[in-house]
Amino acid sequence: MLRSMRDGAKSGVLKFFLMGLLVLAAGGLVLTDVGGFFRGGVSATDVAKGKGFKIGYQQFDIVVRRTLAQQGISPQQAYQFGLIDQILNREIQARMISNEAIEYGLRIGDDTLVKQIAELTAPIASEGQSKKDALQSVLRQQGISETEFISSIRADLRNTVFRNALTGGTGTISDETAKDLYQFENETRDIQYFTLTNASVKGIEVPTDMQLETYYGTMKNQFLIPERRSITIATLKTEMLEDQIEITEDDLKEIYEDNIAQYEKExxxxxxxxxxxxxxxxxxxxxxxxxxxxxxxxxxxxxxxxxxxxxxxxxxxxxxxxxxxxxxxxxxxxxxxxxxxxxxxxxxxxxxxxxxARVEPFDSVKKSIRNELLQERLIDEMSDTANTIDDRLASGEALEEIVSDIGLTTEKLADFSMGGTNKKDKDLFKSYDSDKSEILEASFEYEQGETSPVMELADGRYITIRVDAITERAYKPFKDVKAAVKKQWLATQRDAANRLRVSDAMNKLKGETSFTDVAKELGVTVRTKKKLNRYDEVKEPLTANTLRRLFSADLDTAISENNKDGHIIAQATALNMPDPAKASKDDLEKVRAQNQGALGQDILTQYVNTLSKKYKVRINKRLLDQMYGTAPASGN
Known part of the structure; x- marks a missing residue:
């Protein structure tokens, strides 16, 4: 299956690899939560790290914000919904598979790379842009350099080829198996259920302040106020130095004469x-x-x-x-x-x-020669001035004096987190998107009052960063969050009491008490649903997991499941199995197509599950909590 990935691969290695996949499949190992394997052992600035790779917090934050840009939700909301974990798991998986592809010797040729880039830029180029302009447009949209873009496309292609090689050749589904799958997918069940909501629990005692303070100590990470910084960015731009550059007519003529061959026209x-x-x-x-x-x-x-x-x-x-x-x-x-x-x-x-044939006269090209020479000298002058700024800062000279002397522009960015957002979740570094990661890293590297070395931006400007203020990370005081703590404490107590009710009800249902009688004792109403399919979309109080478990359980066997209001207790009362002999040819082909892809995905999932252990991946949950776990709040 992996022969196409590396010339000269030994059959023994491939057989061993395939056998490993079969063992995993037989063992039923399924990757349901990659993040569950990874805890601890990560540096303070990395959100994740594994053998041969690491993901820094600025790099990851850029990925998060690009991913969420079209979704209309904030990173904090995404974190609450579990989307940040999904994005991180995707990034981890891509790096592991990329490393594996390289280890197997998989390489993407330049011809394939050029073709892929051409296909990517074709829709834009067809609207009147050249392919080169189209590529530059893509780079500006993504905020990355051409080198980064090409490396990214090459890695994506390599990963895709590796995945396809891994999941291809998974066999075909026989007629008998297709009929079994048809029955499985079209089976329906009748169910009955009742709910036990947390809100219906009575008799919860009001907690004392001492109890609440103790509880606050166990959950204070929910009230973390992340470290924030305020900086001044001093910027050197080319237009500040143009007037200082002198270009004479003799300079232009000398260049013209030295390069006369360039101006000869066929x-x-x-x-x-x-x-x-x-x-x-x-x-x-x-x-x-x-x-x-x-x-x-x-x-x-x-x-x-x-x-x-x-x-x-x-x-x-x-x-x-x-x-x-x-x-x-x-x-x-x-x-x-x-x-x-x-x-x-x-x-x-x-x-x-x-x-x-002719030679373009000096006067007709003088302007273009001057512009080229001006740009060359500006680059040199910018570099020299940047070095001068560095030297003056190193000698202890105040930034304000340098700004005034050279004419630098300044911008103050106040009270932002490691992700670059202020308390209202506004991205303060949007205008620096291509350089955001480096600027944020410098902003959190230096102490208050210190100034960073001069750095060059992607657009040719030079900047230096002074840290003006540091607000250390802290926790909201108990007195400010007492109401929220009390609300959560009461919710926790009600949930615990409700779980006892559920446990008691399930024990009775395992005995001689009927489903209807248990509901009657609890004072709740039994509801029914007819001919539910395992793939139906259900609404609360039913959940997708409740439905899945009802189709796995025996008839008249009760199951309990959490839902958003508390718990649901349900059981299947009848099943309706379709006759596979009545399935049309199209029905069976559809079943084959759907499950063929699922079979390949299962292999990939199990493979990634194994890689997570091989690469010993660790996730910095504390840093993720600090970056995304606290929703913006005014007054902090």
Missing amino acids: EQRTVHQSILNNADDAQKVADQVKSGKSLEKATLSVTGKKDGYLGENNFSKNGLLDEVAEPVFTATTNDVVGPIETALGFHVIQLKKIIP
Whole structure:
């Protein structure tokens, strides 16, 4: 199955690998929560770490915010819904599989990479952009460099090939198995159930302040106020130095003369050109042009449309197709050349002008030479000035003096977390998106009053960062959150008491007491549902897990399950099994298709489960709590 992943792979290795997958499948090992394996042993700035990789908090935060940008929810909300864990698990899985692919010797060739990038940029390029401009547009949208983009695409391709090799060749589903699956998927059950809500529990004593303070100590992480910082960013821009750069006429002439070959222009021809689909139309067009009609009008007259007319263009000889070049460059002004057949069709060309070889005069290129020279000198001047700023800061000079002397611009960003957001969850670093990670890292690396070394931004600017204020991480005082603590304490007590009611009810149902009698003793109503399918979407008080368990349990065997209001107790009272002989061919093919993909996914899931142990992955839950666990609140 993995032979295609590496030339010369030994069959013994592959057999061992396949056997490992079969053992995993037989053992029923299923990865339901990758995060469950990972706890502890991670540095303070990494959200996750494994053998051969780590995921820093700024890097991960960028991924989170890009992922959530189109969802319309904040990272804090996503954390509550478990989406942050899913994003992190996805990132971990991608790195593990990438490492495995590299270990197996899988490489993505440049031709494949170029094709993938072309497909990615094609939809944008088709709207009037060149492929190069389209690629730059993608890079700006993603906020990454071209090198990072290419590395990312190569890694994605490598992972995809590896996954496909892993899940491909998983066999086919026989007719008998398809019929069994058809029965399984179309079975329905009748059920009865009742609910025991936490809110219905009575007699919970009001807690004392001492009890609440003790409880607060066990849950204070819920009231964590993350460390926040305020900084000043001083920026050096090219326009600040342009007036200091002197470029003389002699400088420009020297460059022009030293590079005169660059300004030599080959002999060119100005032509009008049409490309037709067949020889007959091409000949008719050529005849009409020779009779005095313009090439554009002749093309429209013969074909009924202007699509074949390419307009007027200047060409050097090596800029034309070989079949066309010689006839065009031996023609004289106003000659009609063609029809000439090439791979593109039948060309009809009218020569409009002969442009002799020449050297562009100095005055016509002086402006472009000056702009290029200015940019070169600005780069040098920017670098020299940045080094000067570094030296002056290292000598202890105040940032304000340097700002005033050089004319730097300053921006103050106040009270933001490690993720770069303020208390209202506004991203303060949106304008620095490509450099956000590095800026945040420097902002949290230095102590109050310290200034970072000068760093270059992706757009060519230079900045230095001074830490103006640090608000250490803390916990909201008990007195400020007492009401919330009390509410949660009462909810916990009601839930505990309700669980006792559920346990007592389940014990009675295992005995001689009927389902209806137990409900009557508890003062609740029994409800029923008919012909439920295992894949039906159910609403509260039923849950997807309740439905799954009801289809796994025997008839008239009660199960209990949590729901958002408390607990539900339910049992299946009847099952209805479809006759597989009545299944159509399309029904069976649909079953095959659905389960073939699921079989491959099961193999991938079990494989990732094993990798998580091999790579000894650890997740920094404390850092995730600090970054996303506390919703923004005013006044803190």
